[in-house]
Amino acid sequence: AQSVAQPEDQVNVAEGNPLTVKCTYSVSGNPYLFWYVQYPNRGLQFLLKYITGDNLVKGSYGFEAEFNKSQTSFHLKKPSALVSDSALYFCAVRDEGSSNTGKLIFGQGTTLQVKP
Amino acid sequence: DVKVTQSSRYLVKRTGEKVFLECVQDMDHENMFWYRQDPGLGLRLIYFSYDVKMKEKGDIPEGYSVSREKKERFSLILESASTNQTSMYLCASSLYQGSRTFGSGTRLTVV
Numbered sequence: 001a002q003s004v005a006q007p008e009d010q011v012n013v014a015e016g017n018p019l020t021v022k023c024t025y026s027v028s029g030n031p032y033l034f035w036y037v038q039y040p041n042r043g044l045q046f047l048l049k050y051i052t053g054d055n056l057v058k059g060s061y062g063f064e065a066e067f068n069k070s071q072t073s074f075h076l077k078k079p080s081a082l083v084s085d086s087a088l089y090f091c092a093v094r095d096e097g098s099s100n101t102g103k104l105i106f107g108q109g110t111t112l113q114v115k116p
Numbered sequence: 117d118v119k120v121t122q123s124s125r126y127l128v129k130r131t132g133e134k135v136f137l138e139c140v141q142d143m144d145h146e147n148m149f150w151y152r153q154d155p156g157l158g159l160r161l162i163y164f165s166y167d168v169k170m171k172e173k174g175d176i177p178e179g180y181s182v183s184r185e186k187k188e189r190f191s192l193i194l195e196s197a198s199t200n201q202t203s204m205y206l207c208a209s210s211l212y213q214g215s216r217t218f219g220s221g222t223r224l225t226v227v
Contacts, residue, residue: 009156034215043120043206043218044159090158103174104216106151108158 002027004093006107013081013114021076021110023091033074034092034104035065044090050074061085081114088112119143122207122219129226135194137222139207146211148190150174150182153204153221165190197226 003026013019025031032051036044048059055067065076076089091107123138141148147166151159151174161174163182171182179201183191190209194201202225208216 036216036218041125041220043220044208044216046215046217049215103161103164106159108156 002093002105004091004105004107006089006091006110008110009108010111010113013112015083015114015116016080019078019081019085019112019114021089021091021112023074023076023107024072025074025091025093026072027093031074032094033065033067035059035063035074035076036090036092036106037061038088038090038109040087047076047089081112083114083116086112086114120207120209120217120219122205122222124222125220127222127224129194129197129224131198131226133194133197133226135197135224135226137192137194137205137207137224139190139192139219140188141190141209141217142188143209143217144187145209145214145217146187147209148184149208149210149216150180150190150192151206151208152176153206159206162192197224199226202226 005024034049035047038044047063048057050057050067058064063078067074088109088111090109092104094104120141129135149164150162153159160176162180163174165171165184168187181193205222207219210216
C-alpha cells in the first residue's frame, strides 16, 4: 500500500534562513512524488515533481526537493525563506504501477511560518 | 493556464438536503477528482473520473455520488447532507499521469 508522512505539523523559520519541510513515503514500486502549496482560502498549487532522473528537482518560487531512495524521503527545501512562503505544504506520492488515473496519496500537510 | 472553476466558494446547507457541488475545467483533461480537506487529515479522495460517464470510488465515497456527463464538468452530490460532511471540498483535473490542477475550493457548512 502507498503512504506518505509529513512528520511536522508546523515549521517555523526566520526570513532569509534556509527552510526544509520533510516528507517520507512508502510504495511498492518506483515512486512518483509531488509537492503542492496552499495559500489561505485557496486551492492547492503545484510546486514540483519527481518522476525519474536527477535526485534534485527544481520547482516554482525557488523551491527544490531532494529524492533519497535509501531513506525513502522527498524533503522540500529553499535556500532563503520569504515571509510570502508562509503557507500549507502537501507532499503526495503515487506508485508507478498504479492505474491510469494516477491516484495520489497526500500527506496531512505542514504549515510553514516564516517570521520577518 | 488551466483553470478549474468551482461554482461556489462558500455554501451553507441544512441537514438532509441534497447538495450539488459543481466543477468545470477548461483544458480538455481526461481525469477529474473530488477531495475533501480536513485539518490534520490532509486531502482524502472521494471519487475520481478518467473519462466521460466513468467514475471510480476513492477512499471515502460513503454519502457521496458523482456525475460526469461532459468531459469538462464533474459534479459531486451529497445525497442527504449531514453535519459530518462539513468540510472544504476541492476539485482537481489532470492529464494522464500529469500533475493536478486544483480549483479554489468550496467550504461547505451543514447545519
